[in-house]
Amino acid sequence: EDGSQLWLRFPAKNGISADKIISKGSSPTLNIARKELGSHWQGQTVELRTENKEKNLKDGYRIVSTSEKIVISAGKEIGLLYGVYHILRLQQTKANLSHLNTIEKPSYDVRILNHWDNLDGSIERGYAGRSLWKWEDLPGKISPRYEEYARANASIGINSVVLNNVNASPNMLREDYLKKVKVLADIFRPYGIKVYLSVNFSSPKVLGGLQNSDPLNKDVQKWWKDKAAEIYRLIPDFGGFLVKANSEGQPGPQDYGRTHADGANMMADALKPYSGIVMWRAFVYSPSKDDRAKQAYMEFVPLDGKFRDNVIIQIKNGPVDFQPREAFNPLFGALRKTSEMVEFQITQEYLGFSNHLVFLAPLFKETLDSDTYSDGQGSTIAKITDGTLRPAKLTAISAVANIGEDTNWTGHHFAQANWYAFGRLAWNHQLNSEQIAEEWIKMTFTDDQNFLNPVKEIMLSSRETAVDYMMPLGLHHIFAGGHHYGPEPWGDYKGGRPDWSPVYYHQADAQGVGFNRTKTGSNAVSQYFPPLNERYGNISTCPENLILWFHHVPWDYTMKDGKSLWDELCYTYDSGVKKVRDYQKTWDRMEPYIDKQRFTDVQSKLKIQSKDAVWWKDACLLYFQTFSKKPIPYDIERPVHQLEDLKKIKLNMGHHN
Numbered sequence: 001e002d003g004s005q006l007w008l009r010f011p012a013k014n015g016i017s018a019d020k021i022i023s024k025g026s027s028p029t030l031n032i033a034r035k036e037l038g039s040h041w042q043g044q045t046v047e048l049r050t051e052n053k054e055k056n057l058k059d060g061y062r063i064v065s066t067s068e069k070i071v072i073s074a075g076k077e078i079g080l081l082y083g084v085y086h087i088l089r090l091q092q093t094k095a096n097l098s099h100l101n102t103i104e105k106p107s108y109d110v111r112i113l114n115h116w117d118n119l120d121g122s123i124e125r126g127y128a129g130r131s132l133w134k135w136e137d138l139p140g141k142i143s144p145r146y147e148e149y150a151r152a153n154a155s156i157g158i159n160s161v162v163l164n165n166v167n168a169s170p171n172m173l174r175e176d177y178l179k180k181v182k183v184l185a186d187i188f189r190p191y192g193i194k195v196y197l198s199v200n201f202s203s204p205k206v207l208g209g210l211q212n213s214d215p216l217n218k219d220v221q222k223w224w225k226d227k228a229a230e231i232y233r234l235i236p237d238f239g240g241f242l243v244k245a246n247s248e249g250q251p252g253p254q255d256y257g258r259t260h261a262d263g264a265n266m267m268a269d270a271l272k273p274y275s276g277i278v279m280w281r282a283f284v285y286s287p288s289k290d291d292r293a294k295q296a297y298m299e300f301v302p303l304d305g306k307f308r309d310n311v312i313i314q315i316k317n318g319p320v321d322f323q324p325r326e327a328f329n330p331l332f333g334a335l336r337k338t339s340e341m342v343e344f345q346i347t348q349e350y351l352g353f354s355n356h357l358v359f360l361a362p363l364f365k366e367t368l369d370s371d372t373y374s375d376g377q378g379s380t381i382a383k384i385t386d387g388t389l390r391p392a393k394l395t396a397i398s399a400v401a402n403i404g405e406d407t408n409w410t411g412h413h414f415a416q417a418n419w420y421a422f423g424r425l426a427w428n429h430q431l432n433s434e435q436i437a438e439e440w441i442k443m444t445f446t447d448d449q450n451f452l453n454p455v456k457e458i459m460l461s462s463r464e465t466a467v468d469y470m471m472p473l474g475l476h477h478i479f480a481g482g483h484h485y486g487p488e489p490w491g492d493y494k495g496g497r498p499d500w501s502p503v504y505y506h507q508a509d510a511q512g513v514g515f516n517r518t519k520t521g522s523n524a525v526s527q528y529f530p531p532l533n534e535r536y537g538n539i540s541t542c543p544e545n546l547i548l549w550f551h552h553v554p555w556d557y558t559m560k561d562g563k564s565l566w567d568e569l570c571y572t573y574d575s576g577v578k579k580v581r582d583y584q585k586t587w588d589r590m591e592p593y594i595d596k597q598r599f600t601d602v603q604s605k606l607k608i609q610s611k612d613a614v615w616w617k618d619a620c621l622l623y624f625q626t627f628s629k630k631p632i633p634y635d636i637e638r639p640v641h642q643l644e645d646l647k648k649i650k651l652n653m654g655h656h657n
């Protein structure tokens, strides 16, 4: 039980006989569907039908059953395969299979994983070993994990993958690499998965030897057109490009005085004849006087309406950077004539890597359900991005993958749940976190209630717990520089970029703590639609879980529960620590219900998480105490570290910012 099977633990190799699987024709996708049924389906006869009248379901499907027969119909074959995984999931979670009458239609057209994998096999922010893609072995040698990966994605409806890091090497577009990419695309295709690539804006210059990569230069435009033609000759269903431009030192159109729209449109024009798309990232900021949280909005709002139809702006859920909790990104809803998509981060760069158990469905839901008020009440991010609110030309949702070559794929066994949750929500953003957790536990471990209920509780509370012991009440980016693992609230990288320093984000001083983003401060609140601008801007109506995100709050400010801010901070850190200790107690009782190997793996990860939680609490409280000059309330556990010792900890985990 090494976790390699993920949630795909169907009864092994004794499914129904071939005569109980009715389908016309054969194709790679259909053959996979039949094979899955033949190996794992133990119920009634299954009929698979592609039907024109189901075309409007897009990748979706209809399932109707009696006790004798299940009919799965879909407009496309991939819908049939998804339908097969649907009934296998029901079988595995022990649902009643004789009275099904369901229609499933995906919330988003493009449901995409972004791998931050480099060509040298390393992974930026990867905590589950090296890259799955063995570039040096391809195209000749094929790892069996490529297909297992595709199957896992198809089982939850993921239909697109970006293979390489957004900090992209120009070499990705070299002919020899494209031939390797083709091999992966061929393996993924029957599972309904399209391949996309991150591209480096300077490719024409670096790879093509052109004078520059100016998007208005005809030679540059031609270079991209020729490159697109070359790609589509190899991969006829290639998805398109993901682009990080003029961000954190990456090249981009602004190097030539052009706009993001000029850059994106040039690529969009090259991809258009083949129906390819450009996902252009809004994650741009520069070390300027303006609040980093405001910069993406300032950059992109003036460009609204200037992008081609096959461009979609990929926007991180928050305006800073995948923090444990952020206010949602005010760009959502602000671009009225441009398609917008969310970028989440599944890999836990800011959430304890693969050491901490943090179930991310509640974070994803919090963003998707956030009401932007862009078109009045009910203008949630889900509705803006899925096309319900405005006719979006493209609908997509993405997340940075947490997958590597580790046997269990994701490092922590429970990190598999985050891959799973993203896929399920990309398929249906109306599912709730509890349903997803329950399904995943039943599929991955057991449906024994003695295990299911307590473990579900851990999962559902785990994100809030991490916020509590890392950065409660709207604190953000007080991580150790570079690797972002532990706390470094004292970090002040003099001479470096101020917007990479923790002190820039918490602004602690003798009066209080927190970033003033109100009218008297950076006025980031003005980027939100009414009534949110007022609600966030007023300290008494600002949600307390974001109070230090939007306000510089005096240490003795009275919180809603009557405590002072300082005391509240102390109790919240302490409660985060206590919850992790509770998780340990609960988990130890789970030993009888599951295999030894996964039990002990998770047990030892929880030990690390517990120690880290205390480390966070001590570091932050002892450091902030140097400003508040107030005692840590006497009824909570005393610090076990010295601040000076904590400041000396230097983890050697590499990385630039």
Ligand code: BDP
Residues within 6 Å of the ligand: 124, 125, 166, 167, 244, 248, 283, 321, 322, 349, 657
């Ligand atoms: C930050 C990461 C950095 C990424 C960057 C990005 O620290 O490694 O390159 O985001 O998304 O979260 O481009």
